Amino acid sequence: MMSMNSKQPFSMHPMLHEPKYTPLHSSSEAIRRACLPTPSLQGNIFAGFDETLLQRAEALAAVDIVAQKSHPFKPDATYHTMTSMTSMTCTPTSSSAHLHHPSVLTSHHHPGHHQPAQGLEGDLLDHLTPGISLGGMSTSDVCSTASHTAHAAAAAHMSAINHMQHHHHHHHTQSMNMHAHGLGSHGSLGGSGGADAEPDPRELESFAERFKQRRIKLGVTQADVGSALANLKIPGVGCLSQSTICRFESLTLSHNNMVALKPILEAWLEEAERAQREKMSKPEIFNGGDKKRKRTSIAAPEKRSLEAYFAVQPRPSSEKIAAIAEKLDLKKNVVRVWFCNQRQKQKRMKFSATH
């Protein structure tokens, strides 16, 4: 079933499955695509290029250390010991069903990628400037220690604290209108004139801000919002995690994701404010789930190396990943996932270029 992939009722052009955003920041795509030009790759004489890459990248990483900040936390003693877990996938058996796939909002447009040749590392490395290649990546961390996210903001009022709603709803239905914004035309919609579908990054930005503001005013935490969403009974919409709400508010989601989530959170907001008005009371149960997934922690040195590799080749081949994994003494899967996540990060709104 093609299901959700079907975006607009009126198929614009079967070929244009590129629901890319407004011309304003459509470059996030361009960026990643732009890194494939391979000027020269004939140099890889022998099979030593893999080793070379690793060595060079690590060398860069070393430089990085100096130029980088050394977090106040653990210098490096991080226990990446557990990276040896073969299938840490703690059998999902654990009560809390893992069945959820609230991907109602998925837009799955294929990003037509490519298989960039992998012989350019050597060259690239040679032309790379330590500061440049790695500077923009690792510094992204640093969270404001004071995450006064109104944690205990007394959600006394409407605390629809429904953790653990073992959703088993298979909402594949509704596929948000991922609309292929008419690139070029869309005037400006000064104040959301187009009802609910505005692919405007600016609009999303302001909404996210207002959302957070009003949410806090309601005295509700991000987690509360997430679980309360289930009470909205919006077909195909279950609950969301604190993470997602947080990311929405901080715009650290993909554009499409933001667009898809907006109407839902908007609906919740209004419902919440309405409910507060009439002093309601929602029955809250508790939760009851226990499953401890251990979060692998990649030590700083390894992380730096990975970043160095990434700067050169964001999409290493399976073999390359294996090599890197072995070099850094990490599970291949850990490395693979790391690269995937890294790529995803680059696509997020907030820091995505042109924004």
Place this chain on the structure above:
DNA sequence: ATGCATGAGTA
């Protein structure tokens, strides 16, 4: 707030 991970849907 964010790092590492899972899973559905695709290619």
Place this chain on the structure above:
DNA sequence: ACTCATGCATA
């Protein structure tokens, strides 16, 4: 095996 949307665990 990747992308994307999400989530658990944790700094």
